[in-house]
Amino acid sequence: MKKNWFTHFFQLEENQTSIKREVLAGMIGFFTIVYIIAVNSLILSEAGIPLEAAIFATIITSVVGCLLMGFWANVPILLVPGMGINALFSYTIVQSMGMSWQEALAVVFVSGLIFTFVAFSRFSTVLSESIPQSLKEAITVGLGLFLMLIGLEKGGIVEKGTNSIIALGELGEPQVLATILTFLIAIILFMRNTPGNFLITVVAGSVIAWLFGLIDFTQTEEKAFSLSDYMEVFGAMSFDNILSITFWIAVFSLTMVLVFENIGLVHGHVSFINRSDRFTRAFQANSISAMLSGVFGTSPTVATVESTAGMAAGGRTGLTTIITGLLFLLSAFFIPVIKLIPNSAIAPILMIIGGLMLQNIRNLDLKDLSESFPAFFIIAMIPFTYSIADGIAVGFILYPILKIAIGKAREVSLSLYVIAGLFLFNFVFHVIG
8 A cells, every 4th residue: 555656656666776776767867968959959959940940849859758768668769869869960961962952851850750660560680680780789889980070170170171072171270279178077977977977068168168159149149949940840841842752762761760770779779778578668768759859840869878877876667767857858948058168069979889899809800801891881981971961871781792792691681681772772873963
């Protein structure tokens, strides 16, 4: 009779945890991941989405994602707009493929719809098994390099050169100096495993930027943000381009990254807390959240790596995730402050996250060149072409070609032949066009 609703619904006793521990874990999870509001919003704004609306979209998407995961799957996995995928949204789908941000949101919605179909069927297992592990790892590493490049650019350390791909920025410029100082703080805090290190980095980086005169406080004197501003982004998906090949290539590329990245992340998280039986529900919550991201006006959510911070603090159930979601909701009252955060305070975080993703290169089989060469091309082509979709395409096309060349055609699944064929058709279509 003494067993309250929280204890019964979230199965706290069965998971050997308590309300106090779950609340604390949720708070730690929030302060570990709250940097995503500023970082994701900044990247979305480069696709043309108004910054204030991008901030609110990031917040509301994170709230809904966390609540979905907490109530439906009852595991402490945080769902927020993902790093790497937001770069795919802004720099590839919008800037490289020439879509408007409204059309890109439609791509997110359709990709999320396909992701949901996969998550609620046995198709997820078929897809996961059809793609070689080397290509999955290469996508993560390529995204890491891409994030590092974006961080270096945003910090002013490198820039696109006239006669070269990239050129070194002016080291004496205030933005570059602010970025370097902030990076030193960020990497030291990270290496020391300081709780909330990224949040501290953003605050410290903003102070440094202010000392260098890089923050314009007149922004706070402008018209206050209102919900009506956000409503111009909410549900603003445009399906005018849905019959074009470009639209479906974007959908295909985004879906590939979404499904395979989240299969790995969700499996890793539920295994970490010894609750592998919750994989299916967690994956389903993930897919629904990704689909709703397009409606709310942001790039898709993922099962963020930072979820492990809350788990390490003792979080074992969905109550942890719900607490984090409610704290995200409260952060909406600080939008004017979030708008002031400069690039130099965000860039070091992108570099560090990119560096973490690079570690997956150790999982490649370097002895088998038919496995490693396609992987290397994915890793190199993503940042060099400034296109995640093109980078993935080159690797997926090269893989079956090399296997056929050495007489190992049977090692390639039928699904991968189809995927490679679609990528190849896209390239041929663009050349002819």
